[in-house]
């Protein structure tokens with residue numbers, strides 16, 4: 273199918289884009305990589321009257337390390353994240369997760385910010401950001417406001433962003449000390465969205481006790497699900513088989529999967545427990561083998 277008729281704008285500066293968004297409001301839509309929006313428009317599930325193409329806003333395309341956090345521009349292509357040495361060194365979880373997104377061709381166009389705003393609950397970038405923690409910087413004509421990732425995802429395909437706003441950059445703290453991470457997902461074919469995905473970012477103290485951990489599951493609720501009870505249980509503990517069994521029980525309680533054409537809710541629940549245990553174990557082993565403290 274073809275999209276419904278629309279007018280097309282191609283602003284050259286962020287300021288120009290924000291003025292257009294202010295003027296057009298609910299009748300307009302930003303297009304970044306177009307890898308989610310264009311199929312939706314082709315199916316006429318979305319029929320914006322105006323498209324605002326942000327591909328010329330090169331100010332929004334960067335990856336920077338400032339000593340304690342990574343700053344990533346919203347328009348940064350997923351391939352740039354995948355290929356970045358700085359991301360591999362400081363945010364290994366993202367480097368591990370991004371190759372699961374679609375295909376090389378979709379990652380060449382798809383952007384970091386587009387995936388966050390599209391907010392598919394099984395998408396790899398929202399899940400990884402939830403595990404890493406961080407803030408989203410959202411600009412309008414009036415201000416730039418900061419939203420913690422925990423507050424950004426509202427429900428399926430819905431985020432805390434208004435029609436007159438533009439996601440401009442994302443700040444992610446670099447894990448300190450002896451840190452480990454892990455990302456796993458199960459999908460029917462490579463490149464498909466995950467049936468269930470799990471991400472874990474974890475740190476241990478000098479005695480190998482877990483000092484900080486964030487476990488997140490995707491594809492099991494309307495948003496990427498941060499399993500806070502599992503963090504509370506693990507912090508201050510050594511990882512052990514009984515602890516992993518308790519984590520599986522917590523995950524069983526926390527998830528709220530649905531059945532669809534691809535998998536039943538029961539199968540998704542089963543995968544969630546298995547993947548949670550697998551990601552925590554791998555992240556812990558990686559953290560323990562990290563001898564050189566980074567700060």
Ligand SMILES: Cc1cc2nc3c(=O)[nH]c(=O)nc-3n(C[C@@H](O)[C@H](O)[C@H](O)COP(=O)(O)OP(=O)(O)OC[C@H]3O[C@@H](n4cnc5c(N)ncnc54)[C@H](O)[C@@H]3O)c2cc1C
Pocket residue numbers: 301302303304305306307308309310346347372373374375378379381382383384385386387389390392394395396397433437438439440463464465466
């Ligand atoms: C064949 C195929 C397979 C795929 N498989 C996966 C997969 O396995 N995992 C996965 O996560 N994704 C997958 N995707 C989607 C992924 O490729 C998209 O990149 C991503 O979901 C959207 O990013 P985008 O830059 O293309 O955004 P767009 O499609 O341009 O926009 C998506 C939404 O975000 C809004 N938006 C974009 N940028 C901004 C901004 N800076 N500020 C405010 N709003 C903004 C748009 O208005 C729109 O509502 C797949 C896509 C295809 C075509």
